[in-house]
Amino acid sequence: MPTSPTSAQFPSGARNPAEPRRSAPDRGRTLLGPALALVHTGLAPTRSALTSALDVTRATAGAVTGELEALGLITVDSRPAGGGRGRPSHRLAIDPAGPVVVAAQIHADGLSVALAGLGGRLETPRYLPLPDATDPVRMLRAVAEAGAALARASTRRCLGMALALPNPVTEPDGTALAALHFAWPSGTPVADLFDQEVRRADFGPRARTPVPAAVANDANLAALAEHRHGAGRGARHLLLVTSGHRGVGGALVIDGHLHTGSSGLALEVGHLTVDPLGRPCPCGNRGCLNSETDPEALFIAAERIPDPAGPLLGQARLLARSAATDRVAERAVEHVVDRLGLGLAGLVNILNPDRIVLSGLHLDLLAAAPERLAAVVADRCLWGRSGRVPIVPAQVDHAGLVGAAELAWEPYLQDPQLVPTGRLAEGRPT
The missing domain is CATH 3.30.420.40 (ATPase, nucleotide binding domain)
Structure with missing residues (x-):
């Protein structure tokens, strides 16, 4: 079932006064998502900026960034960034060797797929013609197999796949309505069908298993991309x-x-x-x-x-x-x-x-x-x-693909501890 992009608002991380006060470790864990979101969108390029945005102590910000770094999601540059008032701060960036997701998009006249890291960063998209048969199953199978091929060829761990569709997609059941460009029956259970095809595809030994799958309308996803990384910020x-x-x-x-x-x-x-x-x-x-x-x-x-x-x-x-x-x-x-x-x-x-x-x-x-x-x-x-x-x-190139990547990344932006850790065991991540 698709992850709904309607929930894609980054939480502030501020404590609700009505809640009981938590210990420092608990407090730090609840800040992992908001902290990663701030780095992901470029709003916290330094640890001091993150400290200010989260309204926490430097020690808490240091612990949070340390855990995100241990998860392989960000890098913390030990060389401080100067140029401002006060104590220089460490630079924060998305880890260029960190995990990826597969972003895909169906166009009226073709398919596109790309690997995407955090920070709205796409690797070079691959463009493919439509399959000879454009019924839902074979179309979605072609998309899943194209994405799986990219994941197998990469040295980075794949955590999910999401698809941007050129037609309305209902929530929360994920059915496609008014598929005007293809002869798909109205009410096609596109989320379930895509999940099945993604599960069938071979994403290689470095992928999370099973690979989570999600679908949404392409214009919605493009708007999400522009809001987080482009002209809509x-x-x-x-x-x-x-x-x-x-x-x-x-x-x-x-x-x-x-x-x-x-x-x-x-x-x-x-x-x-x-x-x-x-x-x-x-x-x-x-x-x-x-x-x-x-x-x-x-x-x-x-x-x-x-x-x-x-x-x-x-x-x-x-x-x-x-x-x-x-x-x-x-x-x-x-x-x-x-x-x-x-x-x-x-x-x-x-x-x-x-x-x-x-x-x-x-x-x-x-x-x-x-x-x-x-x-x-x-x-x-x-x-x-x-x-x-x-x-x-608009400022975001390939905004539909970038938005699809946002959809695939959303569970991990909400809870970075969902990212698999540990060594590869029997060819699969633990």
Whole structure:
């Protein structure tokens, strides 16, 4: 069963006054998760920064970092970091030889997999074509086997695998609804099927056994990645809107929590109507953001045909970037940007975010026409130009994969003591 990213808020580590006071060792163990999360997100690059963030003594911070180092998760540089006031402090970093998880993503036209350490660090992703048969079992089997191959080839211990899907995933049961890109039955038990295929795959002697598996919607995971490691850091109410290879997705992060609604299906922003007379959408409606602002919509607006042998998203991004020198491309960008602005304005009116992050093709549309997009949103927003919401480009490369890694790492960020320790026994970690 998937680990739900809705629980992904880093605890502060502060003691509840109503709880009985615990001993120093107990107190230190409860701080392991918050401490690892602070190092993981770059908010505690030194032991003094960690001491301040956790509001603990230097001795407690030293004990906590020592245990995280013993688990092979972080490094503590004995050479102090200077440059500030007061006593120099030890540098903290993610251990580059520490354990990894496998992050995977299904796109409309292919698969991608990568190993990922802590700190939002991906190894070079591997891209694969879709299998000949795209039914759920064979698709998920292909993903699990590709991830297992990466784990077997690595010298680092694999602790889990997570998958970003291009369709809604219910919580907590993990079923896929409205699988618009593939002929999957609505209600496919994707979490259970993926767990079965991961258990069947050979992840090698250095992997945790069984390898934990999790699934979630790709836009939700991209938002989590941007909030922790990219353009969304520091935002209290972060709205992410993205267009990948096909369609449009969105997600909302509120105070560190992904807002996914009562059953994981909130923020399906792609099905917000922006042109009632527009193009048909796979959902059965017309003029959805999904069908008016994705790569295919940009090519239609430019009256051009993409190369069927090449990736659609990459070609659309190049078309958007050519708007500075190509008048046809410029008009097409303006057409799509106007509809994107209408959709963003409606979302701002409903959600009142303090920051909007655009990724995928929308990042290039923003770069091509930043003033036009901002003006359309402001003109249609209840708060008008005086309350303009910052619209910024995404910063995390391969955000869906990075978000999938966050999902796979989540149990260990909550409780680092779940990380297996000890020597390899009979070819398996203990």
